[in-house]
Amino acid sequence: MIALIARDLRLAFRAGGGFGLGLVFFLILATLVPLAVGPRPTLLAPTAAGVLWLGALLACLLSLDRLFALDQEDGSLDLIATAPLPLEGVAAAKALVHWLTTGLPLTLIAPGLSLLLFLPTAAMPWLVISLALGTPALSWIGTFGAALTVGLKRGSLLLSLLVLPLYIPTLVFGAEVVRRGGEGLSVATPLALLAGITLGCIAILPFATAAALRVNLR
Template identity: 85%
Template structure:
């Protein structure tokens, strides 16, 4: 599993591997929104939690089509299916690699970018916490969606249509954590639900992803 994880990390960090794609998109979004709306704190501050979370969601979506497609093209997926490592374990490694190269960098860069949107100072720690708790669910749901569409022509379009509805609960509760934190309200309920979504994905989706891959390999 460690060797597979290191391989995925090396592929993601290479030029064109998708590592900088999500960060670049997040940076562009955080820069363009103030230019489009106007650099007015009264306008930007209320929408900043939703914009920052939506940007993270779309940035995670950009690199999902690479998760299994490259392995299917070069035959690595067939080798994984016949290796001692079960496909559930391979799916776990893929999701972890995606989070390390996409979700974690987005979590780190979100706080500085939030200054462009005039996010209240008291909401900054909750933004980081909510992304740290919620982005694993985005990676897991994306890994599952990529497994469903592996081997399909124009699968990236279908992948987006499949995954985006599954992302909505994470988006809603993640943005709610940041909004409540900025207003000084209790964040316990949305943060607990956000954590439950990530834990539920961790418990269920390895088996669902493994089953999807076996169905596509038949």
């Protein structure tokens, strides 16, 4: 499993591997929103949490179609499926690599970009906490969607249609954590729900992803 993670990390950092695509999109979104609506703190601050979380969600979505498609195109997915590592471990490794190359960098740069949207200072720690807690769920859900659509023509469009509705609870609770944290309210309930979603995804979705891969590889 460690060898598979190292291999996918090397591929992600190579040209065309997808690393940096989500970061660039996140940066563009955070820059264009103030330009579009005007640099008015009274307008941007109330919506900053939602905009940042939506940007992170869409940035995670950009590289999902590469998770299994590249391996399927060069035939290495068949070799991985016959390796001693169970497909559940393969699914978990793919999701972890996606989070390390997309979710984690987004979490780290989010505080800097939040300044462009006039996010309240009190909300910045909660933005980092919510992204660190919620973006793994986006990666695990996305990996499941990528497994469902691997090998399909125009699979990226179908992948988006499948995954986006599943992302909604994470988006809602993640943005709510940031909003409540900025207003000085209790964040216990949305934070617990966000953590529950992520833990449930990590526990269940590798098995669902492995089942989808077995069906598509027959």
